[in-house]
Amino acid sequence: MHQVSVGHGAPVVMVHCMLARHESLLPLAGAIGGRATLFDLPGHGRSPDWDDAPYQAQAVAMAADCCDGPTHVIGHSFGATVALRLAVERPDLVNRLTLIEPVYFAAARGTMEHDAHVAGFRPFVAAMESGDHAAAAARFNALWGAQPWGKIPPRTQVYLVDRIPLVAASGPEIEDDPAGITAAPLDIPVSLIRGADSPPVIGAIHAGLMRHMTQATDHVVPGAGHMLPLTHTAQVAAIIRAAGSGIG
Numbered sequence: 001m002h003q004v005s006v007g008h009g010a011p012v013v014m015v016h017c018m019l020a021r022h023e024s025l026l027p028l029a030g031a032i033g034g035r036a037t038l039f040d041l042p043g044h045g046r047s048p049d050w051d052d053a054p055y056q057a058q059a060v061a062m063a064a065d066c067c068d069g070p071t072h073v074i075g076h077s078f079g080a081t082v083a084l085r086l087a088v089e090r091p092d093l094v095n096r097l098t099l100i101e102p103v104y105f106a107a108a109r110g111t112m113e114h115d116a117h118v119a120g121f122r123p124f125v126a127a128m129e130s131g132d133h134a135a136a137a138a139r140f141n142a143l144w145g146a147q148p149w150g151k152i153p154p155r156t157q158v159y160l161v162d163r164i165p166l167v168a169a170s171g172p173e174i175e176d177d178p179a180g181i182t183a184a185p186l187d188i189p190v191s192l193i194r195g196a197d198s199p200p201v202i203g204a205i206h207a208g209l210m211r212h213m214t215q216a217t218d219h220v221v222p223g224a225g226h227m228l229p230l231t232h233t234a235q236v237a238a239i240i241r242a243a244g245s246g247i248g
Contacts, residue, residue, distance in 0.1 A: 012072040014038045015063055015079030017227075018167055019140075019160050021045035025076065028229045031237035037066045041079070043166050050166060056173035060085050070095035074240070076229050077103050077144070081174050081181075084209070088184040097190045098240050099209075101198060101226055106177035107208030108201050117201040128168050137164045143199065146227035183212055190216040191243045193236055195224030202226070217243070 014025045014036050022038035022045060029036035040047035042058050051058065059082045063073065067086075073094050075083030080102030087094035108114040120143060127136035137160045138149045149157070172178065190213050192206045210216045219239045224232040 010072075011035045011037060011068065012074055013063060013066045013083075015059070015073070015075040015082045016041065016044075017077035017079050018170065019044070019163050025074075025229060027233045028074075028237055031233050032240055039063070039066055041082075041166075043163055050169060054173060055166065055169040056082060056085060057179075060089065064090055064093055067093040069093070072096040072098070074098040074100070075102065076100040077226065078170060078174070080104075084186075085179065085181045087186060087188065088181050089179075091188075095188055096244075097186075097188065098193065098243070099190060100193045100229055100236065101195070101202050102192075102205060102209065103174055103202075104177065104182050104205055104209065105175050105201065107182040108204035109208075111201075111204045111208075113199075113201040113204035117199065120199075124167075128164070133161050133164050136167075137161045140164065140167060144226050146225070146231055182209060186213045186216075188215060189243070191219060191239060192216060193219045193221065193228070193239055195226060195228045195232070196220050196222050197225045198228075199226065 012034065014029060016022055016024050016038070022040050025038055029038065039062055042048065042055065042062070043050040063082055063086050071093060073083040073086060075081070077100070080099040081104045083097055084099060084102055084104065087097050105114060105117060108117070124136050124139040124143070127139055137157070141149050141152070141160065192210065194202050194206060206218050210218060221228050221232050221235045224235070229236050
């Protein structure tokens with residue numbers, strides 16, 4: 001596992017989104033202040049390739065290795081599902097959570113928003129089943145990315161296409177939740193943060209998760225979409241600081 005620590009003060013662990021690198025959260029770490037430990041998910045950045053084990057479970061183990069006692073864990077998108085699972089399975093390691101648009105789709109099952117998500121994701125599934133990873137990456141980016149596919153530099157496009165199978169690899173754990181994480185009770189402070197312009201399923205996920213959390217608050221950033229830690233860094237950092245992050 002490749003990890004880095006930046007800054008000084010009370011520690012936090014930060015978990016990036018699927019298809020990114022730890023560097024994607026460095027601006028947010030700097031805006032929050034304090035000391036942050038960041039790492040590259042399996043198959044991302046400079047971490048080893050995915051070893052075919054259950055993907056999310058492998059990522060949770062990596063996050064656990066970054067915690068030195070009770071820690072504030074911040075995650076974005078898939079990284080937020082990792083943070084939540086870590087808190088549920090290892091309560092000795094997590095004393096606060098910041099979940100930025102956790103894509104734990106299982107939490108929204110039975111809602112219209114989830115049905116729309118499934119329908120919108122079918123072209124991605126079809127592209128993966130046909131082996132067209134480039135088309136799958138472009139479709140995934142259209143749903144969850146911060147900029148149009150055509151504006152992404154070619155080198156970055158290659159990085160995304162090469163790792164698009166990891167999206168499918170993570171699917172069973174976040175779509176079906178065999179570990180029961182989304183229904184587990186959680187009694188620590190949790191800040192959920194989402195963009196006002198994000199896919200509607202995110203709001204349904206937040207609502208579903210909050211039913212099992214005793215100390216959770218839901219924050220909405222105006223004008224922001226799914227990649228708000230990158231596009232609205234200052235606003236996200238302000239929410240985290242106001243919530244009492246323990247950083248700095």
